[in-house]
Amino acid sequence: MTAGPGTEEAQPVTSxxxxxxxxxxxxxxxxxxxxxxxxxxxxxxxxxxxxVSLDPIEKNSLSGALVRQALWQHIRLTAxxxxxxxxxxxxxxxxxxxxxxxxxxxxxxxxANLGQSIPSIGLLALLTFWLGIGPRxxxxxxxxxxxxxxxxxxxxxxxxxxxxxxxxxRGIGMSGFGVLTKVELxxxxxxxxxxxxxxxxxxxxxxxxxxxxxxxxxxxxxxxxIVTQRTRVLxxxxxxxxxxxxxxxxxxxxxxxxLTPRGLEES
Amino acid sequence: xxxxxxxxxATIELDELTKxxxxxxxxxxDGVSMEIAAGETVILVGPSGCGKSTCxxxxxxxxxxxxxxxxxxxxxVTGIDPVKLRRRIGYAIQSSGLFPHMTVAxxxxxVPKMLGWSKSTVRDRVEQMLDLVxxxxxxxxxxxxxxxxxxxxxxxxxxxxxxxxxxxxxxxxPFGAVDPITRDHLQDELIRLQHELHKTIVFVTHDFDEAIxxxxxxxVLREQSHIxxxxxxxxxxxNPADDFVSGFVGAGAALKRLNLTxxxxxxxxxxxxxxxxxxxxxxxxxxxxxxxNELLLLDRRGRPYKWLRTGDLALAKGSLARAGTPVTGHVxxxxxxxxxxxxxxxxxxxRVPVTGRRGEYVGVVDMETLMNxxxxxxxxxxxxxxxxxxxxxxxRAHHTQEQxxxxxxxxxx
Numbered sequence: 001m002t003a004g005p006g007t008e009e010a011q012p013v014t015s016x017x018x019x020x021x022x023x024x025x026x027x028x029x030x031x032x033x034x035x036x037x038x039x040x041x042x043x044x045x046x047x048x049x050x051x052v053s054l055d056p057i058e059k060n061s062l063s064g065a066l067v068r069q070a071l072w073q074h075i076r077l078t079a080x081x082x083x084x085x086x087x088x089x090x091x092x093x094x095x096x097x098x099x100x101x102x103x104x105x106x107x108x109x110x111x112a113n114l115g116q117s118i119p120s121i122g123l124l125a126l127l128t129f130w131l132g133i134g135p136r137x138x139x140x141x142x143x144x145x146x147x148x149x150x151x152x153x154x155x156x157x158x159x160x161x162x163x164x165x166x167x168x169x170r171g172i173g174m175s176g177f178g179v180l181t182k183v184e185l186x187x188x189x190x191x192x193x194x195x196x197x198x199x200x201x202x203x204x205x206x207x208x209x210x211x212x213x214x215x216x217x218x219x220x221x222x223x224x225x226i227v228t229q230r231t232r233v234l235x236x237x238x239x240x241x242x243x244x245x246x247x248x249x250x251x252x253x254x255x256x257x258x259l260t261p262r263g264l265e266e267s
Numbered sequence: 268x269x270x271x272x273x274x275x276x277a278t279i280e281l282d283e284l285t286k287x288x289x290x291x292x293x294x295x296x297d298g299v300s301m302e303i304a305a306g307e308t309v310i311l312v313g314p315s316g317c318g319k320s321t322c323x324x325x326x327x328x329x330x331x332x333x334x335x336x337x338x339x340x341x342x343x344v345t346g347i348d349p350v351k352l353r354r355r356i357g358y359a360i361q362s363s364g365l366f367p368h369m370t371v372a373x374x375x376x377x378v379p380k381m382l383g384w385s386k387s388t389v390r391d392r393v394e395q396m397l398d399l400v401x402x403x404x405x406x407x408x409x410x411x412x413x414x415x416x417x418x419x420x421x422x423x424x425x426x427x428x429x430x431x432x433x434x435x436x437x438x439x440x441p442f443g444a445v446d447p448i449t450r451d452h453l454q455d456e457l458i459r460l461q462h463e464l465h466k467t468i469v470f471v472t473h474d475f476d477e478a479i480x481x482x483x484x485x486x487v488l489r490e491q492s493h494i495x496x497x498x499x500x501x502x503x504x505x506n507p508a509d510d511f512v513s514g515f516v517g518a519g520a521a522l523k524r525l526n527l528t529x530x531x532x533x534x535x536x537x538x539x540x541x542x543x544x545x546x547x548x549x550x551x552x553x554x555x556x557x558x559x560n561e562l563l564l565l566d567r568r569g570r571p572y573k574w575l576r577t578g579d580l581a582l583a584k585g586s587l588a589r590a591g592t593p594v595t596g597h598v599x600x601x602x603x604x605x606x607x608x609x610x611x612x613x614x615x616x617x618r619v620p621v622t623g624r625r626g627e628y629v630g631v632v633d634m635e636t637l638m639n640x641x642x643x644x645x646x647x648x649x650x651x652x653x654x655x656x657x658x659x660x661x662x663r664a665h666h667t668q669e670q671x672x673x674x675x676x677x678x679x680x
Binding site: 164165167168169170171172173174178182183186187261262263264 | 362368413
């Protein structure tokens with residue numbers, strides 16, 4: 001009764017630091033090193049290819065138009081497959097953590113696991129029997145392959161939320177939908193985004209296999225290189241695929257930084 | 268918005284509220300009936316697992332009762348949309364339950380926003396609520412929960428629960444996860460808030476001392492939420508209904524009773540006083556006139572300054588400035604008798620000045636006054652309890668007679 005009201009506030013809160021917005025956790029490695037490595041690798045390859053004499057087959061395979069087309073196809077494949085992965089995996093992950101559907105979650109996880117444990121090239125080969133060859137088959141294979149990380153991260157993100165918070169949200173009068181959109185999903189964002197990033201990188205990788213089923217993309221360059229025994233073609237295709245994977249990962253990490261709700265950082 | 272002393276709370280009536288999980292034979296909560304007046308603070312207290320939380324969570328239907336009814340302000344809310352119901356009831360839980368991805372302001376604004384208040388009203392309300400719970404709006408507005416101490420988080424939790432000015436506030440061990448000193452502050456804060464707001468508060472705790480401190484009435488619950496005793500803290504302390512209640516009250520009921528009465532409610536004695544600026548002769552005269560051999564010198568603002576005994580002036584060779592012993596401790600009129608007792612026990616001469624709001628002298632408490640007050644209090648409690656018991660017995664007798672008569676009436680037909 002006699003103690004002043006200030007005692008409690010005297011707890012170790014470094015208020016000077018905290019009244020200013022927290023600096024975001026951006027490591028220099030993420031922001032600068034990755035793009036530098038990508039650019040150096042691309043320039044190095046370009047300079048090297050420009051300075052060696054290429055035989056007609058190589059010249060034909062490495063023509064600007066063809067390489068650009070392969071790259072563009074690859075990007076499109078990645079973008080489309082990631083889009084479908086998000087549209088399938090996130091709602092599915094949400095549904096599998098709600099009410100009665102929760103019981104089905106082991107089955108769903110098992111199926112998704114199956115998709116990933118089959119070797120991707122095997123999966124693509126099997127799909128050609130069903131869907132024939134072409135970009136569509138590649139797309140289906142890529143989606144089947146990348147659903148798992150997003151699905152499981154969405155589910156564990158939603159499951160990992162402190163039940164007290166959900167209780168508080170319901171207790172102050174949020175509807176089930178309100179609890180999901182205002183509390184659960186924002187809190188699960190970091191994990192979901194990590195899953196998406198994982199899927200993106202996986203998709204760039206699996207995308208190279210599209211070449212085997214005439215799905216286009218950088219895989220075409222690699223396959224051509226192998227078939228025609230032209231190592232340089234093979235190397236250009238591989239370097240481009242690696243650079244694209246790194247670049248996509250870099251973009252996704254930026255998005256992760258941007259989209260993670262403030263207040264969750266460093267927690 | 269609450270103004271003055273108007274009661275803004277609502278009555279709550281629980282009618283045979285029961286919760287049974289699955290097909291288990293034992294219900295978790297078995298037929299709780301309780302009437303809570305508007306503006307009353309009722310504490311549900313009991314050992315862990317007695318279903319007190321379940322009981323509380325049935326009031327806003329976070330847990331749907333298996334049977335029974337809940338009436339708020341006479342309206343049966345057992346069947347209405349639970350989401351709408353909860354927006355009308357404040358809810359605060361242990362470890363605050365603040366949303367970590369929202370700022371303090373966003374957390375507090377949740378319910379008003381859901382109720383469709385305009386943006387500017389919500390903004391004003393948030394500032395007002397922060398002020399109410401003693402946090403500076405400018406400083407705390409934009410902070411995230413993890414940047415707050417446990418006590419501050421709990422304050423924000425209470426602010427969020429009160430944001431839409433609900434008549435009823437449910438609190439589920441809200442101060443369970445903070446350290447004892449902070450808890451004490453938060454309890455004082457809640458008492459102050461309730462003094463201003465007059466909400467109907469239902470508060471769950473397992474800490475009986477907390478129950479005594481905060482409750483207008485306390486319901487001591489045993490397993491399956493059977494009410495062992497539902498009465499004022501005074502009555503429970505002096506007259507526990509059975510061994511279970513007295514076991515829960517624990518040792519030192521008389522000491523705990525001291526926490527319930529404040530110094531301003533008991534008599535203080537007067538001692539002769541003099542102002543520091545009074546001439547020496549006046550002081551000496553007053554000392555001589557007085558019944559005791561002591562005099563309290565007050566400073567220019569009327570605050571106790573030092574004690575002066577008959578011999579002191581001679582010892583200090585007549586200098587008023589050097590004579591006497593400075594006053595070391597004092598208690599405010601709002602202090603509990605327990606605080607006063609503590610102060611009296613530590614004072615070398617066994618008496619302590621009582622001060623008013625601005626620290627000015629009001630009177631003195633000593634061992635004798637305290638003892639007398641405590642005896643009177645306990646006696647009064649005992650009488651009240653006997654009367655209460657008598658009333659109950661009479662009512663029961665009346666009831667039995669009525670039943671008997673009714674029985675005979677039917678038999679005669």
